[in-house]
Amino acid sequence: MEHNELFTFDNVKKSPLHSLNFSIKRGDNVMLFGPSGAGKSTLLHLFNRLSDPDKGSIYYLGKDLQSYSITELRKEVGLVMQAPNLFPGTVLDNLKYGPSLHGEWNSEKAEALLEAVQLPADYLDRSVDQLSGGEQQRVSLARTLANNPSVLLLDEPTSALDQHTTEEIEQVLEGLAIEQGVTLIMVTHHLDQAKRLGSRGIFLSDGEIIEEGNLADLLSNPKTEELQAFMT
């Protein structure tokens, strides 16, 4: 059965997050934004059980998140962090890491993965130390994509990159969302970026959801003083 609701948060508490109640639908591209310390990254890690709520429940496709195998869930709900955090070795070593854990690596996949993040195929044998910051972040994205995730959690993946590289990464993400139907859940500080990539926005402050809804509406017509202040 196809569940329209991808994630449902039911009274979820996890310091510094207070009581969170919201749902994310399939195909929503959700932008999480708000001031530092609002709990954005903490929230992001709850989606693939890198941490668990202190109270409340999270449902994925209608079933309690706790009922899934953790490793399978993490493959399906991938994460790209602010820093690339590549493993020592070559680009190829990094790309095959996830699939190899479950004996699912197919070497023919490697070039397609690099193409997806707009890197040339001859990068496969390069040591990750030789790559620029932008290239490392692309490899990090490709490494997560190697697991074929249906949801991609992104924790400010472009905050350390220049404008040009940021735009290129955004194109890749847009392509994934549109062509492959990957749902993006992304923490970002940049409202412009949120507008470009998101369809839905969640504005957090002090561990609480202050406003949420259609992103364009949210940003064109902020109802709370907090969001108005954040936008200026």
Next chain:
Amino acid sequence: MSPEISNQSLLFLVVFVLVPLTLSYYYQLGLSKGIMWSSIRGTIQLFAIGYLLTYLFDLPAYIGIPFMLTIMITVASFHARKKGKGLPSVLGIIFIGLIVIEGSVLGLWLLFDMIEFTPNEVIPMSGMVIGNSMIAMGLALERLKSEFKENEGRLTAALSLGAEPKQASQIIIQRTLGASLIPNVDKLKTIGLVQLPGMMTGLILGGVSPIMAIKYQLVISLSIFSAVSLSAIYITLMMYKYFYNNKMQLKHMEFDQ
């Protein structure tokens, strides 16, 4: 046999303390108190252990040896635990590890007739094995903690890609073991060339022929090498799990900036 050091000669050792003491005073290093205290403490400790050993050597082997080994392993466990501060069950794990490692080494020595089961042979030899194992466990624990801290991002990445804790920790385990074992391999390579090992020096000064001294030194050096390797591997493999909870999540992590 070399001449015995008289108590009078021993008094002149004070000169060796006066040199660093004068330097500290002259350059205002503020170490005078520390130098005095550690010299006096060290002297008292050594004499105390000398008298204790004299007493133990006179006891029957089956009493003196277990008694002294228990003390040594207990003290070593408490000392190594300091390096693993904050990790649960670390004292018990070190204690058991030291018993097993010392027990195995001692068993092999006796099995292959390398030493006699007498306090004057077992206690000093075991002291070296236990002491070195203690240092190896302490270093491995320290390294393990710093590797986990430094590689928090990579570990999170590995877990998020579907790795189990054992798989995610692979790089850290390799690095910790490498760091613990490489100095010992190097030490073994230059043994006898850079400095004569302590035990061999002692035996030669005591009048034993250099070849006999080397035989003993080989037994102890290779035993230490093996014990140190085992200690590092044991403590690393036992402790890395404690950095995760049973939900394959890293413990004590602050995710928000």
